[in-house]
Amino acid sequence: MxxxxxxxxxxxxxxxxxxxxxxxxxxxxxxxxxxxxxxxxxxxxxxxxxxxxxxxxxxxxxxxxxxxxxxxxxxxxxxxxxxxxxxxxxxxxxxxxxxxxxxxxxxxxxxxxxxxxxxxxxxxxxxxxxxxxxxxxxxxxxxxxxxxxxxxxxxxxxPVNNEIWNNLIESVEAFSINRFQSSVIPANVAVEAKLNEIIDGYLSRYASVKRVADFLTSGATYSHQLNILLPLIASFEDFPILPNDIRGSLNELRVYRNEIAHKGMTTKPLEKSTMSTLLCSASFAMGYLKLLEEKINKNHL
Ligand SMILES: [Zn+2]
Known part of the structure; x- marks a missing residue:
């Protein structure tokens, strides 16, 4: 060649x-x-x-x-x-x-x-x-x-064992060919899974693995984790709170995700500008969670 x-x-x-x-x-x-x-x-x-x-x-x-x-x-x-x-x-x-x-x-x-x-x-x-x-x-x-x-x-x-991040890549791939609806679920999965991983690890310092798993599955599900537990943990760990605009977009992304999961499609068509903001928020959130994770690990050495 x-x-x-x-x-x-x-x-x-x-x-x-x-x-x-x-x-x-x-x-x-x-x-x-x-x-x-x-x-x-x-x-x-x-x-x-x-x-x-x-x-x-x-x-x-x-x-x-x-x-x-x-x-x-x-x-x-x-x-x-x-x-x-x-x-x-x-x-x-x-x-x-x-x-x-x-x-x-x-x-x-x-x-x-x-x-x-x-x-x-x-x-x-x-x-x-x-x-x-x-x-x-x-x-x-x-x-x-x-x-x-x-x-x-x-x-x-x-890299192997990078399934959470791969979801975000998949979402960007769908976005790149204007399949905005297809980019909703993997973007949401990426943030939800990473957040769950961090909170699960965090709470497992204070309660049994089984009780934490039960709490995060039946009690504090994604919305509660995002809107209540995440700012709480960030404050405890002396880390900046995720900006409200980004958190708001993640909530919007979750609503679109639920519409697709329950009805097969979003109620209103997804415009490129909307999905741009949602996907940009998901990528900022993934970066934020990685930084928070590093901060928690440092604080609890
Ligand atoms: Zn310049």
Missing amino acids: EYSLLHTNIEGTPCPDCKEISFEISSENLSNYFLKQEMKCPKCGTKLDWWKLLLRHFEWGIPSYLYSIVGGLRTTVMIHIKPNETFELDLVKLGIPEESKILHVGYTPNDKGLFPLEIHGNTPYRHFIPHKILLFGRPIGEPCEKTPVAVSIDWVKN
């Missing part, structure tokens, strides 16, 4: 004003947002609102910006294809691990001569992108001996 200019990165979020600097989507920047620390662009001095910065990624819908919210990496590479040639694009050879999940692949010929077509067998995959893609150089226009084609691959590491 002939290739050049191989590069892998996680897309940052650009300054809304000067656009000259991108900020890393890191737990440190998220932590600063929850701690209400003022953030400024070091280049132009514009005040940065981390929520507004990341919400734009959902509005733009550009795969690498969308997936960067959930830790998605983007690998770009230049391959060189001959017309009528079959080219094997082996993503593992580019350093993308076998166990990773491929989210999106894009092709941009950088010269005339051909366009790459993906070759498939007699039962093509529709919802799964393999780690090995066969491309056919379909001649277009003036013939060229070889045409450089820029390929961008969005992918995400897929």
Whole structure:
């Protein structure tokens, strides 16, 4: 496989004003947002609102910006294809691990001569992108001996025992193809499961595992955990409370989840702007819960 200019990165979020600097989507920047620390662009001095910065990624819908919210990496590479040639694009050879999940692949010929077509067998995959893609150089226009084609691959590491996080990735995937209703349940599952895991561990310090399990299943279910136990535990642990707007959106997400679970669909159609806010809230909440978990572990060493 002939290739050049191989590069892998996680897309940052650009300054809304000067656009000259991108900020890393890191737990440190998220932590600063929850701690209400003022953030400024070091280049132009514009005040940065981390929520507004990341919400734009959902509005733009550009795969690498969308997936960067959930830790998605983007690998770009230049391959060189001959017309009528079959080219094997082996993503593992580019350093993308076998166990990773491929989210999106894009092709941009950088010269005339051909366009790459993906070759498939007699039962093509529709919802799964393999780690090995066969491309056919379909001649277009003036013939060229070889045409450089820029390929961008969005992918995400897929560590085992990461099912909770995988739900959020699945939700973003559904969002990326405008299946907003399909993104509701996995987003809700991600936050609900992570919250339950933290509260379960927290309360198990004070009561038996069985009593805690019973309490969280029959007594304090998700809504109570989110609206009462979470702010309570955050206060006990000297950690900022989850902002009301985000908690409100999570409650809204839960209502949509219940509508789908009980009636098969939402009562009113879900607009992209609504789902952008809900999914952005879910991703902020997942980051918040991870930070809270770290704080609890530190406090109870
Ligand atoms: Zn700036």
